[in-house]
Amino acid sequence: MPGAEGETPLHVKVIERKVILLENQIQDLKYRLISNERKAAEEKRRKLDSKFKQKFKQQRLPAWQPILTADTVLPAFFLIGLLFVPLGAALLFFSRSVQELQLDYTECLSINHTLANGDARLCRDVIKDNPAELCICRENFTVHESFEKNVYLYYGLDNFYQNHRRYVKSRDDKQLLGRDDTTVSNDCNPFATDSEGRVYAPCGAIANSMFNDTLRLFEVQESGSTELNLLKTGIAWPSDRKIKFNNPPGPLNASGAFKNNVKPLYWTKNVYDLDPDDPNNNGYKNEDLIVWMRSAAFPTFRKLYRRIDHNMTGFKFGLHIGTYYLEVEYRYPVDSFGGKKRMILSTTSFLGGKNNFLGIAYITVGCICLLLGIIFLIIHIKFGKRAVDQLNINQNTPYSD
Amino acid sequence: MFISVYNLFYTSMPVLALGIFEQDVNAKNSIIYPKLYTPGLKNALFNKREFFRSAVHGFVTSCVLFFIPFGAYYNGMDQEGRSMTDQQTFGSVVATILVIVVTMQICLDTSYWTLFNHITIWGSLIFYLLLQYFYNYVLGGDYVGTLAKAMGEPMFYFTSLLTIVILMLPVMAWRFYWVDVAPTLSDKVRFKQRHDAKMASKRIEHDMLRTPSARRSRRSIRSGYAFAHQEGFGRLITSGKIMRPRNPKPGNVSNGRASNFRPDVNKFKMAAPAPSTVEV
Numbered sequence: 001m002p003g004a005e006g007e008t009p010l011h012v013k014v015i016e017r018k019v020i021l022l023e024n025q026i027q028d029l030k031y032r033l034i035s036n037e038r039k040a041a042e043e044k045r046r047k048l049d050s051k052f053k054q055k056f057k058q059q060r061l062p063a064w065q066p067i068l069t070a071d072t073v074l075p076a077f078f079l080i081g082l083l084f085v086p087l088g089a090a091l092l093f094f095s096r097s098v099q100e101l102q103l104d105y106t107e108c109l110s111i112n113h114t115l116a117n118g119d120a121r122l123c124r125d126v127i128k129d130n131p132a133e134l135c136i137c138r139e140n141f142t143v144h145e146s147f148e149k150n151v152y153l154y155y156g157l158d159n160f161y162q163n164h165r166r167y168v169k170s171r172d173d174k175q176l177l178g179r180d181d182t183t184v185s186n187d188c189n190p191f192a193t194d195s196e197g198r199v200y201a202p203c204g205a206i207a208n209s210m211f212n213d214t215l216r217l218f219e220v221q222e223s224g225s226t227e228l229n230l231l232k233t234g235i236a237w238p239s240d241r242k243i244k245f246n247n248p249p250g251p252l253n254a255s256g257a258f259k260n261n262v263k264p265l266y267w268t269k270n271v272y273d274l275d276p277d278d279p280n281n282n283g284y285k286n287e288d289l290i291v292w293m294r295s296a297a298f299p300t301f302r303k304l305y306r307r308i309d310h311n312m313t314g315f316k317f318g319l320h321i322g323t324y325y326l327e328v329e330y331r332y333p334v335d336s337f338g339g340k341k342r343m344i345l346s347t348t349s350f351l352g353g354k355n356n357f358l359g360i361a362y363i364t365v366g367c368i369c370l371l372l373g374i375i376f377l378i379i380h381i382k383f384g385k386r387a388v389d390q391l392n393i394n395q396n397t398p399y400s401d
Numbered sequence: 402m403f404i405s406v407y408n409l410f411y412t413s414m415p416v417l418a419l420g421i422f423e424q425d426v427n428a429k430n431s432i433i434y435p436k437l438y439t440p441g442l443k444n445a446l447f448n449k450r451e452f453f454r455s456a457v458h459g460f461v462t463s464c465v466l467f468f469i470p471f472g473a474y475y476n477g478m479d480q481e482g483r484s485m486t487d488q489q490t491f492g493s494v495v496a497t498i499l500v501i502v503v504t505m506q507i508c509l510d511t512s513y514w515t516l517f518n519h520i521t522i523w524g525s526l527i528f529y530l531l532l533q534y535f536y537n538y539v540l541g542g543d544y545v546g547t548l549a550k551a552m553g554e555p556m557f558y559f560t561s562l563l564t565i566v567i568l569m570l571p572v573m574a575w576r577f578y579w580v581d582v583a584p585t586l587s588d589k590v591r592f593k594q595r596h597d598a599k600m601a602s603k604r605i606e607h608d609m610l611r612t613p614s615a616r617r618s619r620r621s622i623r624s625g626y627a628f629a630h631q632e633g634f635g636r637l638i639t640s641g642k643i644m645r646p647r648n649p650k651p652g653n654v655s656n657g658r659a660s661n662f663r664p665d666v667n668k669f670k671m672a673a674p675a676p677s678t679v680e681v
Contacts, residue, residue, distance in 0.1 A: 061515040063513045065514070065594075068577045077574075235482075236483070237483060237546060239549065240546060298475070304482055346478075349480075352480065354476065357472035361563055362563060369566075376577065384582060385584055391592060397434070397589065399440065
């Protein structure tokens with residue numbers, strides 16, 4: 001309503017005051033709303049501050065609390081005992097079913113070297129005098145019981161510590177992967193480079209001491225002797241062959257992949273001559289080398305040398321009864337450290353080779369378990385505290401009586 | 402590499418979980434039975450003798466851990482005739498069995514299995530296998546293919562089962578003997594806890610089973626008004642069954658004074674009135 005200038009009429013003032021009042025009330029309500037919302041959010045968070053978190057902080061999480069009582073432990077003893085004894089018997093059976101033949105040829109007699117009086121010389125003496133001399137010796141053996149299929153030929157060494165700490169380190173895995181043929185790691189010393197600075201291929205003491213006897217088997221028949229066919233692949237671990245060993249690029253000869261290298265000190269042939277007939281088995285990928293490079297854990301060990309080829313006539317089902325002889329190209333000197341060499345023919349079983357230990361151990365542990373179970377049963381019946389005693393506690397019960 | 406990660410990755414987490422979550426009795430019972438704290442006062446659980454005993458146990462465990470696989474793998478071959486007696490296989494087998502045995506020992510020592518205990522314990526074993534794979538195949542370590550080959554042969558599983566049983570059985574037997582023949586207060590309280598929990602769950606079951614039938618048979622003349630009301634405890638209280646003389650002396654006749662009685666709490670708890678048995 002138009003009134004005097006500069007002077008607001010009374011009702012306008014009243015309205016203004018009411019407006020201010022209402023605004024205050026609105027502010028008030030807004031604040032209350034906000035604080036209520038905040039309180040509600042906190043409540044919700046506290047409720048969501050889940051039961052899990054509360055229990056975690058109060059150490060009251062749901063838990064399984066096992067106690068060793070007689071009704072769990074005693075059946076366990078008996079169960080283990082009753083399980084282990086037949087298991088041990090089965091393992092023993094498997095181990096007994098493996099057929100094995102060992103032939104020590106450390107002191108075999110040479111066929112082409114004689115002493116002054118006409119007796120044959122021991123091959124080990126021959127190579128002691130002249131390491132480069134080729135000494136061939138033969139050892140006869142008879143197979144009394146036919147071996148079932150998949151017969152394997154091993155060479156075994158005694159008193160050869162392939163697990164010596166410094167020996168195990170003495171190799172260069174990069175070189176064996178075909179990567180670096182000019183420099184090798186210091187672990188290979190002193191078998192890393194020769195006096196002219198050329199790198200040995202392969203370097204290191206493990207490769208240097210590689211087993212280099214050649215073993216051949218012959219069967220003696222009325223018409224003469226026939227050589228057994230032996231397979232030289234499939235003797236190394238597949239993972240080794242695929243992942244750990246590779247040839248450097250280039251043709252496998254002195255002017256190709258190995259042009260900067262020289263053969264190791266104790267070897268008689270070069271690494272690319274290990275199997276010239278089969279390029280997949282030559283160089284670093286030669287399976288005999290791979291098998292040797294996997295250093296053995298114990299001083300008496302055996303390594304797979306060849307597999308009998310069962311596609312030969314007459315050997316389809318294994319090694320049959322008969323007279324055989326082993327022909328060795330004796331090169332590997334073991335005399336200086338009192339070692340021994342043997343040839344082993346063996347079949348395999350579900351568990352591997354012939355080893356009675358596991359079977360006997362299982363039977364022993366099973367019997368001890370049963371015995372313990374019986375003893376504890378008696379102890380429990382006679383001396384065990386019953387539930388009445390266990391539960392009868394109060395504040396004065398001592399900790400242990 | 403194995404030695405450095407052994408302490409860091411394979412064995413630290415379960416021990417950590419054990420230290421954080423382990424409890425033999427719950428908080429309530431710890432206060433009720435103060436004599437539970439006796440071993441702390443007497444320094445009974447970690448002293449020179451215990452330390453020496455633990456060291457000897459470790460030594461014997463190491464011997465067993467070496468010699469059992471040694472005997473098993475002595476002329477070991479795989480099923481295709483390849484030699485398994487190499488140093489890397491033997492080392493991997495012994496190391497794997499070691500990690501398993503140590504984890505089993507922690508299992509025996511853990512008496513309060515929360516979710517975290519399960520995660521750290523089984524996780525440690527899985528982590529071991531994963532780390533071995535990662536280190537050898539991805540980073541190109543020199544044990545590549547060894548553990549996989551060893552674990553692919555049944556010999557490994559028989560050997561590890563035998564070793565674990567040989568190592569765990571004496572420990573279990575020893576502990577069982579002491580819990581059975583001379584249980585400590587801590588063992589007794591744990592028994593009691595388990596017993597109470599069983600009773601409580603049985604009672605809940607029993608109550609849950611009772612409720613429908615109870616409601617059905619609550620058909621006494623007295624309930625003229627709301628069905629939710631029970632008869633009440635009046636008859637029970639006045640019968641004096643739940644009261645017990647304060648100082649029961651043999652041959653003492655009570656003079657009926659209320660002060661001579663105090664409520665028998667245990668009896669009261671179990672004396673829930675069964676409406677079907679209350680006579681009108």
